[in-house]
Amino acid sequence: MTKHFLTGAELAPEELGGILNRAAQFKAERDALAARRGALAAKTVALIFEHPSTRTRMSSEVAVYELGGHPMVLSGSNMQISRGESIKDTALVTSRFVHAIGIRTGSHSTVVDLAAHATVPVFNLLTDQHHPMQGLADLLTMQQRFGNLEGRKLAYVGDGNNVTASLMVLGAMAGMEIAVATPVGFEPEPAAVGLAESVATAGGAVELTNDPQSAAAEADAVYTDVWVSMGEQDSDAKKTALAPYQLSGDLLAHAKADAIALHCLPAHVGEEITEDALYGPRSAIFDQAENRLHVQKALLEYLLS
Ligand code: CP
Numbered sequence: 001m002t003k004h005f006l007t008g009a010e011l012a013p014e015e016l017g018g019i020l021n022r023a024a025q026f027k028a029e030r031d032a033l034a035a036r037r038g039a040l041a042a043k044t045v046a047l048i049f050e051h052p053s054t055r056t057r058m059s060s061e062v063a064v065y066e067l068g069g070h071p072m073v074l075s076g077s078n079m080q081i082s083r084g085e086s087i088k089d090t091a092l093v094t095s096r097f098v099h100a101i102g103i104r105t106g107s108h109s110t111v112v113d114l115a116a117h118a119t120v121p122v123f124n125l126l127t128d129q130h131h132p133m134q135g136l137a138d139l140l141t142m143q144q145r146f147g148n149l150e151g152r153k154l155a156y157v158g159d160g161n162n163v164t165a166s167l168m169v170l171g172a173m174a175g176m177e178i179a180v181a182t183p184v185g186f187e188p189e190p191a192a193v194g195l196a197e198s199v200a201t202a203g204g205a206v207e208l209t210n211d212p213q214s215a216a217a218e219a220d221a222v223y224t225d226v227w228v229s230m231g232e233q234d235s236d237a238k239k240t241a242l243a244p245y246q247l248s249g250d251l252l253a254h255a256k257a258d259a260i261a262l263h264c265l266p267a268h269v270g271e272e273i274t275e276d277a278l279y280g281p282r283s284a285i286f287d288q289a290e291n292r293l294h295v296q297k298a299l300l301e302y303l304l305s
């Protein structure tokens, strides 16, 4: 059966563990030719971007190259989908040329539609509802910092968005407690909460609150993301509502003494995060960005094996 990776919930918990361990191995052995060549030899992976990207574009292109494959980076605006060609026909045709398709697109229904018609694996490089590749990198970052994930508490503060959804789904699957603090009206989608609860393993749980300090209490990691996501209208009212949810040294003081700060990037210093939280000694944010590369390799190997 063709494997897909659209929300992360497609994985079995033991497959998630396997991908994280394999990613750690790719990370440790990056310079060893044996580890990086082979999995994608003579394979082409289409990487379609309908929204801007720095980390996802670079990590996925380098991952395919280092696994011996050919990354075919495509801008949605240069494809016939921009002139109305259907996702179904795009999926049917692209599947004739390449061995897997990654896509960053505005609507989650597009990636679901693509996977429904593609005959090769489809993986999500961000939609309005999920960003599971980011979630894998976030779990690897915490696993490497803490030594384990089960029973660890992650606090997410800010806008309940696509990144929040993937943290809830993959974190709950890994047995983590995910405490999400948002203003009223900016909670994560109930469907994402339900999906996370449906894949939670023992100890895995999602808690929603409007209080950032109670979410951060005793947390092992405190995470935030931008207040205005791609494709969303900028809004002063939203920024005002989110101001008390900033990830700062003051908020980190409520977490465990050795808690780390996380952010998927790009960051807006002075909005959702302070300079000290982003660049200070408790920041794991640039390791987190690097880990996009290693999990991307492990996921591609999983999808194509
Ligand atoms: N975190 C993330 O997905 O970054 P990009 O938008 O730069 O790819």
Ligand code: NVA
Pocket: 126, 161, 162, 163, 225, 226, 228, 229, 230, 264, 265, 266
């Ligand atoms: N929530 C952000 C994540 C960017 C990586 C967005 O969708 O723009």
